Amino acid sequence: MLESAPPSPGPAGRRARALLSPWFRLGLLVALLAGAAAAVLAFRPERLLADGWPPHTSGGAxxxxxxxxxxxxxxxxxxxxILNLAAGALFGGPVGTAAAVVGTxxxxxLSFGLGRLLGQDALRPLLRGRWLTAADRQLSRHGFRSMMAIRLFPGVxxxxxxxxxxxxxxxxxxxxxxxxLGSLPNTAAYVVAGSHAxxxxxxxxxGATAFIAVTGLAAVVVAWRRKGRALSASRT
Incomplete structure (x- = not known):
């Protein structure tokens, strides 16, 4: 006997499938990020933190x-x-560093979860080309080591x-x-600078500003050397 074809989904099913599609989720992610950037430009929340937010609270709260x-x-x-400097100005070196690292x-x-939930399915099929596939392979296979290196250099x-x-x-x-772990040294330097501003x-x-300057210069040198290697490889 011939098997009957499965019934086609109704309008509600088609809408649900469209809402769950990778490209719809990616569009939602882009809209969320655009809205967040617009809110930052409009309200400048870093001013609230630097000026002593949250008000009427003290201590651990x-x-x-x-x-x-x-x-x-x-x-x-x-x-x-800016946030690290505010943490140092508000809470001092040790407590400000702890608050900044936890916030980091x-x-x-939050960013990782949004990207994983809303963007991964749509973007992974686009990872073509030698550089993109190599970067994806490095992050996927050596996640901790790769992310430590990225966090230690402030140029990324x-x-x-x-x-x-x-x-x-x-x-x-x-x-x-x-x-x-990787963001701790640079974060602590900014917090200490803010606490002694x-x-x-x-x-x-x-000492804090010297550390920030040295790590920033190191990041520039590393980026310049990698760019030179990439140009040399493309010419061969």
Missing amino acids: AVVLFAGAYGLCTAAFVPRP VLGSG PFAAANYCAAVSRMGWAPFLLATG SSPTSPAFL
């Missing part, structure tokens, strides 16, 4: 609320150096690294652990 707000701001593309991990996890855009990692097959644990000639402020 203020640190927890700051870390949560830091994470949301990081996912919304607020520059982390929270914001990175932080938000871009989050979403690139989400498109790869890197696991949650190596991503979050490498983010926390009122005394710019102090050894702590000078």
